[in-house]
Amino acid sequence: MIVAIDSATRWAGVALYNSSQAELIAENSWQSDQRHTVEMAPRLAAMLQRAQVSWEEVRLLAVAQGPGSYTGVRIGISLAKGIALARHISIVPVPTLDIIAYAWRREERPLCALLQAGRKRLVWAFYRRGPDNLLAPPEIGFPADLLSRPQTDETFFCGEIDTAVRTALLAGNILPERIGSPADCARRPGYLAERAAEIATRGGLPASHAIAPIYIRPTAQL
Amino acid sequence: MLILGIETSCDETATAVIQDGQRILSNVVLSQIAIHQPYGGVFPEVAARQHVLAIDTVIEQALLEADTALSDLDALAVTSGPGLVGSLLVGVNAAKGIALATGLPLVGVNHLEGHIYSNWTRPLGPQGNDWQPPSLPALLLIVSGGHTNLVLMPEHGVYRLLGHTIDDAAGEAFDKIARLLGLSYPGGPAIQQAALDGHPDAFSLPVAHLAGYDFSFSGLKTAVLRQVQQLERATGASIDPGRRLKTAYAALLTPQQISDLAASFQWALVSALVERTQQAASTHDVAHVCVCGGVSANVLLRQRMRAAIKLPVSFPPLYLCTDNAAMIGVAGSYAFRRGEISGLDMDVVARPPWPHRSPLAT
Numbered sequence: 001m002i003v004a005i006d007s008a009t010r011w012a013g014v015a016l017y018n019s020s021q022a023e024l025i026a027e028n029s030w031q032s033d034q035r036h037t038v039e040m041a042p043r044l045a046a047m048l049q050r051a052q053v054s055w056e057e058v059r060l061l062a063v064a065q066g067p068g069s070y071t072g073v074r075i076g077i078s079l080a081k082g083i084a085l086a087r088h089i090s091i092v093p094v095p096t097l098d099i100i101a102y103a104w105r106r107e108e109r110p111l112c113a114l115l116q117a118g119r120k121r122l123v124w125a126f127y128r129r130g131p132d133n134l135l136a137p138p139e140i141g142f143p144a145d146l147l148s149r150p151q152t153d154e155t156f157f158c159g160e161i162d163t164a165v166r167t168a169l170l171a172g173n174i175l176p177e178r179i180g181s182p183a184d185c186a187r188r189p190g191y192l193a194e195r196a197a198e199i200a201t202r203g204g205l206p207a208s209h210a211i212a213p214i215y216i217r218p219t220a221q222l
Numbered sequence: 223m224l225i226l227g228i229e230t231s232c233d234e235t236a237t238a239v240i241q242d243g244q245r246i247l248s249n250v251v252l253s254q255i256a257i258h259q260p261y262g263g264v265f266p267e268v269a270a271r272q273h274v275l276a277i278d279t280v281i282e283q284a285l286l287e288a289d290t291a292l293s294d295l296d297a298l299a300v301t302s303g304p305g306l307v308g309s310l311l312v313g314v315n316a317a318k319g320i321a322l323a324t325g326l327p328l329v330g331v332n333h334l335e336g337h338i339y340s341n342w343t344r345p346l347g348p349q350g351n352d353w354q355p356p357s358l359p360a361l362l363l364i365v366s367g368g369h370t371n372l373v374l375m376p377e378h379g380v381y382r383l384l385g386h387t388i389d390d391a392a393g394e395a396f397d398k399i400a401r402l403l404g405l406s407y408p409g410g411p412a413i414q415q416a417a418l419d420g421h422p423d424a425f426s427l428p429v430a431h432l433a434g435y436d437f438s439f440s441g442l443k444t445a446v447l448r449q450v451q452q453l454e455r456a457t458g459a460s461i462d463p464g465r466r467l468k469t470a471y472a473a474l475l476t477p478q479q480i481s482d483l484a485a486s487f488q489w490a491l492v493s494a495l496v497e498r499t500q501q502a503a504s505t506h507d508v509a510h511v512c513v514c515g516g517v518s519a520n521v522l523l524r525q526r527m528r529a530a531i532k533l534p535v536s537f538p539p540l541y542l543c544t545d546n547a548a549m550i551g552v553a554g555s556y557a558f559r560r561g562e563i564s565g566l567d568m569d570v571v572a573r574p575p576w577p578h579r580s581p582l583a584t
Contacts (some may be wrong), residue, residue, distance in 0.1 A: 037311055041318040041566040070267065071308055074274045078312045081278040082319020086292055169494045209279045219271055 001025075001053060002060045003044065003083070005168035007076035008096040009160060013189030014044050016051055019060075019197040026173060027052050027190045036075045044079075053085055062196030064187075065093035066214035067123045067138065068115055073213040084208045092196035093211050095140060097123070098131035099187055100159045102195040105127030105130030109178075110152055114159040117216050122146060122165065126155070129197065140216050143168035152190070161185050165194040223296045225283065225302070225558065226320075227551025228277075230313030231305025231333045232368075233257075233264045234544065235276040239295075240551030241286035243559070244355070249548045255408065262407050263397060270308030277316045281315045283318070284547070287580035292324055299554020302330035302564070303571035305366070310570035318566055329554040330564040332574060333545075337364055338375065339553035340538035340546070341512040349539070355534050357509040363499050365523075366515030367393030370495075372435045374503050378556050384502055385435025390493060392517045395439040397448050401486050403480050404473065410517055413484045417522075420478070420485030425449050427490040435502050437494055439576050446487050447471075453479055492523045500530045512536045521542035 004015040009170035013029035015159075026047045032039050036092035048055065067167040068071040072098075080091045094102075107129070117140050126135040126148055139149070143165055157169055160181035169179050223243065229236040233254040239247040254272050258264050285291065300317035303310055314330070321328040336393040341347045362373040362381075370387035390398070393410060400409025403418055427445045454474045475483075495517075503511055511531050517523065518537050528535050542549055 032422060037315060037318075038567045038569045041315075041322055045322055045566055070270070071311060074270060074308070075311055075315050076317035077274055078277060079319040081274075082281075082316040082321075083558075084319075085278050086320045086323035087314075101546045156376055209275075209282075212270075212275055213272070219268060222265070 001057045002056050002062055002193045002196055003048075004062040004189040004196065005040065005044070005076045005080055006064035006099070006131070006187060006189045006192050007032070007040055007072045007079075008064035008066055009072060009187070010024060010069070011160070011187055012014045012036055012072075013187065013190035014040065014047055016047055016053060016139070017190065017193035017197065024190045024193070025053070027188060029186060029188060030033070033148045034215065036072055040075065055083070057090055058087060060196065060200055061089060061091045062192050063091055063093055063161065063213070064096045064099060064192060066096055067216045068096050081208050090200070090205045091211055092199050092205060092210050094192055094195050094199070095131075095214055096187075096189070097125045097159070099192045101125075101127040101169060101215045102130040103191045104156070104158060104187060105136060107156060109154040110135060112146070112151065112155050112157045112163065113167070114146070115156065116162070120164070123216055124159075126151070143172070147172035147174075156180070158185055188209055194206055223291030223555060224264055224290060224294055225297050225299050225551045225555050226281070227547035227549075227554055228300040228313045228317050229333070229336065229547040229550045230277065230309050230310060231268045231301045231303070232545055234271050235280045236413070236545060236547035237280045237284035238547040238551045239284050239290050240261065240548060240555055243555030244342060244553045245554055246343060246346060246548045247290065248284045249546060250280050250284045250287065251546050252280050252569055253433045257322065259407050262401050263398065264336065266306045266308055268305060270312060273309050273312035277312055281316065281320075291405055292294050294325070295326055297327040297329055297375045297501075297554065297558045299331050299550050299558070301333045301336060301550050301567060301575045302530065303333060305333055305572065306572055307572050310572075312448065316571050318568070321566065327558065327563045328566070329557050329562060330558065330568045331550045331554045334364055334369060334371070336549040337366065337514040338362055338512065339526075339556065340514050340542040340549040341536045342556075343538065343542055343548055345466060345539045354510050357534070360506050360510040360512050361499065361506060362501050363495060363511070364508070364515045365392045365495060365513065365517035367391055367397065369515060370394060370437050372498060374506060374508070379560055385498065386418045386435040388432065388441065389438050389440040390443065392437070393515070395491060398518065399484075401451060402447060403475070403483060403486070405480070408516075410520060412486055413446055414520060414522070416481050417485035417488045418481070420483070420490035422485040424482035425486040427486050429490050429494045429497070435498055435512075436579045437498060438496070439491065439541040442487065442494075446483060449483060450475065488520070488522055492520065492526055495523060495532050496526045497526065502540065503531055503533060508533065510534050510536065514543070514545045
């Protein structure tokens with residue numbers, strides 16, 4: 001049983017996933033506007049209770065590693081570290097952009113996964129058919145910077161696309177059908193759990209104490 | 223009763239295991255001082271980043287040193303404020319993770335109340351053998367980098383704020399004057415060290431006398447700055463008045479001048495603390511005076527407070543003056559006994575109202 005925790009951005013989520021039976025048992029996503037500390041733990045507790053699953057049955061934790069809100073990412077990782085320490089289980093950290101890429105792994109078009117990075121900036125990365133095939137490493141910049149990057153006429157844009165970003169993409173001659181709808185863009189913790197299951201089968205998981213957030217700005221650049 | 227204390231309110235990642243609300247079984251403090259030294263103070267984002275890297279290792283270390291497992295514990299106590307939000311969140315969420323997965327009760331602890339309870343912590347070693355907790359009602363002086371408060375404590379968990387600083391905290395004034403004099407961070411130990419070679423009466427510095435029991439250190443700070451500028455002027459060097467406190471002027475001062483300024487500043491600041499505390503102790507019906515917080519490590523403060531106050535005066539052992547989780551575990555033990563359990567929806571509070579739980583609050 002895998003518990004997934006995603007508090008990397010305003011769009012938060014938790015999921016319960018039975019990897020041995022390939023079954024998504026519960027999934028809960030919501031807009032948590034700087035209330036992750038208040039909301040994450042109670043929702044996790046309620047999810048397990050409703051599913052009648054005990055923490056003894058949970059064998060693995062999946063957590064969104066960032067980039068995203070610095071504070072949000074740390075909340076998820078701290079929560080996961082506490083659970084992992086108590087249950088002696090491993091954590092699979094999954095880069096936040098990879099969660100989006102995993103959701104669109106069957107999409108033939110190249111994918112531009114993007115997240116809000118504050119102060120009207122975005123962080124993005126280009127993928128093809130899932131997170132294992134990263135076409136270009138993550139970058140940070142304004143929508144105009146993103147549009148200036150080389151891309152095919154087919155690239156599909158998905159992730160944290162609010163009205164301002166959608167408007168900027170459309171103004172940059174990106175056709176509407178190449179931009180994810182609001183529902184397409186919702187990051188699902190079920191995919192985080194599934195991606196973590198995939199990574200876990202490869203082995204070599206990091207020790208919990210070695211897990212660190214991925215920050216848009218590394219500490220040396222602060 | 224065994225409680226795990228977790229403290230991440232500023233720049234120390236700290237954990238401790240406390241037995242029966244007073245005995246320290248382990249006390250682990252991972253300090254970030256060296257990391258923040260280049261900034262001359264705590265860099266909040268860097269502090270939060272360090273906490274999330276260290277939190278699980280530090281918790282495991284406290285359990286290991288106490289030869290205790292999570293299954294032996296009765297509760298978790300964690301600092302929920304005041305402090306740096308990004309830092310507080312790490313400790314609180316790690317504690318919530320443990321509480322979720324074990325069912326252990328969670329107790330949110332006010333950081334200031336933690337400092338208070340550093341005086342209710344049985345000292346390690348032989349000193350602890352005939353130790354007695356302070357008697358109540360007590361008068362509390364909380365002096366740290368973020369706080370300077372005089373508080374009445376009629377009974378456990380009940381506080382009445384008598385006075386507080388209206389500008390800088392005492393520890394903050396130490397840090398700023400240390401920076402002005404070109405001394406290292408944190409300023410308290412650096413000024414104390416420099417003052418050893420100085421004369422406290424070398425410079426006449428003012429002590430603010432406010433109505434009631436409030437403190438003010440901005441006038442003292444400015445007086446030191448003016449004195450430094452005057453000394454600089456005497457060297458014939460040009461002064462940019464815009465530089466003010468953020469720039470070290472020390473390059474133009476002699477080591478003796480720096481020591482004299484450090485000693486005079488320390489004397490004046492300690493005078494303010496001792497006079498206000500003495501005044502409050504003589505006016506209110508108290509049985510004990512307890513001093514706590516980082517500045518309570520100051521030797522001059524200890525000497526002068528003990529000499530001035532005719533009541534029993536307690537200071538925490540030096541290892542409990544700065545931020546630590548033992549004090550959080552002890553404060554949490556008292557709160558746990560009172561049935562003050564926090565929910566999983568507990569939030570962190572950067573500036574909780576003080577005192578946060580007092581039916582006597584004014």
